[in-house]
Amino acid sequence: MNVFPDFGGLGGIDDLNVAIGAALTIILIVAVLMIIISAIAWAIATSTGNPALGAKARAGVFVAVGAAILAGAGVSWVNWLIRVGEQL
Template identity: 70%
Template sequence: MDVFPNFDGLSGIGDLKTVIGAVLTIILVVAVLMIIVSAIIWAIATSTGTTSVASKARTGVLVALGATVLAGAGVAWINWLIQLGEQL
């Protein structure tokens, strides 16, 4: 028995999938840029001995890394749930 969600049951669901994909792309791009910027600031602050700025930049790197992981894991989780639904 093939059970699959009916994505065409609601009007505008295709547009919603497009919007979600675009937002996810924007989140990933911004998170990667924040990792790069925070890592550069972290390196400069560490080399100049500014520990307070270095700790804030390190926090920025970790938060951006967490956002990237959560965004990627969300896609993998949704795909896993759809595949699980097909097996029921």
């Protein structure tokens, strides 16, 4: 039995795909910019001996990396779920 979602059954699915792709692109661009800015702030705070700013900048780097990982892994996860659904 081959079960596969009918993506053409919904009206406007192409527009939704474009919107999701655009949102994913924006999320990844913002995450990369956040990593760069937080890493620079972390380096400056460490070199000037400001531990409070360094801790906040380090947290910013980790949050941005986590957001980029979640945004990138979301597409792979949905594709995996579709492949698993075909095998049921």
